[in-house]
Amino acid sequence: MRVLFCYIAIFTFLCLLTFSCKANSKDRYVEGNIKITEREFAATLNNLPDDMREKILANRAVFLSYIERLIIISEQDGNLIFFPVDRTRRLSATFRPADLLELDREGLRVSRNGMLLRANAVAALREMSNAAAREGLSFLIASAFRTYQHQRSVHNHFISTHGQEEASRFSAPPGASQHQLGTAVDFGPIALTFRDTPEGRWIRENGWKFGFSLSYPENFEEETGYIYEPWHYRYITREGALVEREFFGGLQFLFLDYLAEHKEFFRQRTL
Numbered sequence: 001m002r003v004l005f006c007y008i009a010i011f012t013f014l015c016l017l018t019f020s021c022k023a024n025s026k027d028r029y030v031e032g033n034i035k036i037t038e039r040e041f042a043a044t045l046n047n048l049p050d051d052m053r054e055k056i057l058a059n060r061a062v063f064l065s066y067i068e069r070l071i072i073i074s075e076q077d078g079n080l081i082f083f084p085v086d087r088t089r090r091l092s093a094t095f096r097p098a099d100l101l102e103l104d105r106e107g108l109r110v111s112r113n114g115m116l117l118r119a120n121a122v123a124a125l126r127e128m129s130n131a132a133a134r135e136g137l138s139f140l141i142a143s144a145f146r147t148y149q150h151q152r153s154v155h156n157h158f159i160s161t162h163g164q165e166e167a168s169r170f171s172a173p174p175g176a177s178q179h180q181l182g183t184a185v186d187f188g189p190i191a192l193t194f195r196d197t198p199e200g201r202w203i204r205e206n207g208w209k210f211g212f213s214l215s216y217p218e219n220f221e222e223e224t225g226y227i228y229e230p231w232h233y234r235y236i237t238r239e240g241a242l243v244e245r246e247f248f249g250g251l252q253f254l255f256l257d258y259l260a261e262h263k264e265f266f267r268q269r270t271l
């Protein structure tokens with residue numbers, strides 16, 4: 001009897017030991033400057049598709065070092081560089097970046113003079129245009145920064161010509177447009193045909209190297225709220241575009257949502 005009791009005691013002890021080791025492995029901190037346990041980290045990935053979650057978990061230290069860098073970029077920028085603007089997360093009527101530059105004065109090809117973009121987007125556009133020019137390509141910029149008031153008149157125009165429901169599939173209400181950020185660009189022609197132009201194909205392949213990201217991809221109207229717009233790109237910095245491509249399947253809304261949702265938590269845990 002005593003021997004049996006001993007066996008039970010040892011068995012229970014071993015079970016507890018195994019269980020506590022398992023619990024400990026999940027409570028282990030992920031290496032790097034962000035002090036976060038593996039369990040906490042995994043929880044931030046819950047809403048992502050399985051393949052993305054697995055890739056991030058397999059490269060957790062690298063991923064978190066990128067996140068750390070993106071937080072620094074975001075704080076230095078101070079102009080909502082990664083803010084996921086949409087119908088529910090709107091900009092105020094007075095939001096206007098301070099560093100807007102005139103595109104025609106910066107040597108870029110435009111459909112009309114006087115269009116503006118932020119300095120960081122202009123620098124990236126110039127670099128991208130130069131690289132494309134070496135392959136005989138030339139981007140035409142057809143739309144850039146829009147004020148809140150301008151967006152309101154554009155949106156009202158589309159409602160009057162297409163009706164409220166149809167207009168809302170491709171036109172943002174005031175405050176809900178990425179164009180108010182000063183980092184979104186429409187390349188000409190603003191039409192589905194842009195996708196199959198040499199420039200349209202080139203930017204789809206290479207835009208990320210310069211920090212440009214396709215905002216409204218094909219087959220994601222439900223998630224983004226907009227129809228496929230092959231001409232509309234947003235500058236999200238080179239690092240941002242790299243992380244979006246490597247870990248979020250090149251899907252801007254997933255990347256920006258993730259960052260917006262967890263940025264503050266990661267920031268508080270940064271050593």
Ligand SMILES: [Zn+2]
Pocket residue numbers: 143179184185186232
């Ligand atoms: Zn656009």
